[in-house]
Amino acid sequence: MFGIGPFTMLDCADCQRGQSLSLSPEEADRSRKDMRTFLASNWRCPVCGKEWSVQEAMIQGLISSHQGASMNVVGNILLHGKTTVATGIERVVELAQEVPLILGVNFTPWGKYARLGWVSAGKDKFIITSSTITATAGQDPKRYAGLGEELDVDWMLSGRSNWSNLDVPVWQIVLIQAREQLDRKGYSLSILSSVVALEAFVGAIITGAFHDAGVEKKVSDIVLEHTSGITRKIDSLLPSIAGISLKKSGLRGRLGDVIERRNEIVHGDVAESTEGDAREAFEVCVRTIFHLLVQSLNADATRSAREQRLRSKSASGDLGMESRA
Structure with missing residues (x-):
C-alpha cells in the first residue's frame, strides 16, 4: 500500500518541497490498521517548517508538478550507484535487480560537467550517454570535461514493477x-x-x-x-x-x-x-x-x-428496553 501511488510522497503546498514517506514495517502496519488517525496526523515540512495534515501533504505529493515527486508516486523501485564515464563514450550500467520499466535516471557528476543521458538496455541494465559541453562567453572552459575525459558519476534510477505484481x-x-x-x-x-x-x-x-x-x-x-x-x-x-x-x-x-x-x-x-x-x-x-x-x-x-456499545449493553443486560408486567 505504501510502496507506490497515492500514499508515498509528502509535499508542502507553500514551498513546493517534500519528502518520500518513510515508514518502518511496524509504523506501516499501525497506519494500515488506523488509517483514519494516520491521515489526520500532522506532518512538518523539513524545508520551511509549515505543518500540514498527512492527508493534505499526500494530496500535494500526488499533484505536484515536480518530476522528482512524480517519480516517487509512479515508481516502486529505487536504485542508486556510482560509475565512471568517459565523455563521449557509452557506459553500460548493470543493475542489481530486474526493473521491468525504467521511469527515469538522474545523474550527479563530480569534478567537471558533461551532458549526460540514459537509454534503457533491457530489464537489468541501462546505458549512460555523454557528450561535451561548449563553454559560453564568461564561463570557464575548465569546468567542462573534454572528449574522452573520465568523470565520476552518481546515478539514481526510478522504476516500476509489472502491473500484475503490484499488490494494490x-x-x-x-x-x-x-x-x-x-x-x-x-x-x-x-x-x-x-x-x-x-x-x-x-x-x-x-x-x-x-x-x-x-x-x-x-x-x-x-x-x-x-x-x-x-x-x-x-x-x-x-x-x-x-x-x-x-x-x-x-x-x-x-x-x-x-x-x-x-x-x-x-x-x-x-x-x-x-x-x-x-x-x-x-x-x-x-x-x-x-x-x-x-x-x-x-x-x-x-x-x-455503536456496535461496541450495543455489545456492552447486551453483556450487562441493559439494552434500554422497558419490562412489561
Whole structure:
C-alpha cells in the first residue's frame, strides 16, 4: 500500500518541497490498521517548517508538478550507484535487480560537467550517454570535461514493477496511470484515467458497504453494473448505501466539470485537452478520493463504536428496553 501511488510522497503546498514517506514495517502496519488517525496526523515540512495534515501533504505529493515527486508516486523501485564515464563514450550500467520499466535516471557528476543521458538496455541494465559541453562567453572552459575525459558519476534510477505484481487496489493502479499520462503530456488520456480511478474507488466503497451489510458480492456487482455513470454512483448509491457524500466537500461542482470534460473526450467532441484541464481533473479526482476515503473511515469508526456499545449493553443486560408486567 505504501510502496507506490497515492500514499508515498509528502509535499508542502507553500514551498513546493517534500519528502518520500518513510515508514518502518511496524509504523506501516499501525497506519494500515488506523488509517483514519494516520491521515489526520500532522506532518512538518523539513524545508520551511509549515505543518500540514498527512492527508493534505499526500494530496500535494500526488499533484505536484515536480518530476522528482512524480517519480516517487509512479515508481516502486529505487536504485542508486556510482560509475565512471568517459565523455563521449557509452557506459553500460548493470543493475542489481530486474526493473521491468525504467521511469527515469538522474545523474550527479563530480569534478567537471558533461551532458549526460540514459537509454534503457533491457530489464537489468541501462546505458549512460555523454557528450561535451561548449563553454559560453564568461564561463570557464575548465569546468567542462573534454572528449574522452573520465568523470565520476552518481546515478539514481526510478522504476516500476509489472502491473500484475503490484499488490494494490485497481483504483490505485489507474490513478498511477493517470499521473504517468499527465507527465507524458497525454492530457486527454490522463483525464479519462483520473475519472476511471475515481469510479473504481467509488465502486470499491459501495462493494465494501454491501459486504458489511451481509449482501453477496454478486448482488453488489449487479447493482453497480446497472447503475450507469459515475454521477449516479456518487449522488445516489454512496449516500444511500455507504452513508457518505460530497455535499460539504466543495468538490461536487468541480467534479461535475471534470466529468463533463471526460464525456466530451469519450464522445469525440474535443480533439485534445490542455495541461490545465488534465491537472484540474487529476487534482479534483485525487481530492475526491481522499475525501470519500476519510468519510468512509469515519463511518466505519462510528459504526464500530455503536456496535461496541450495543455489545456492552447486551453483556450487562441493559439494552434500554422497558419490562412489561
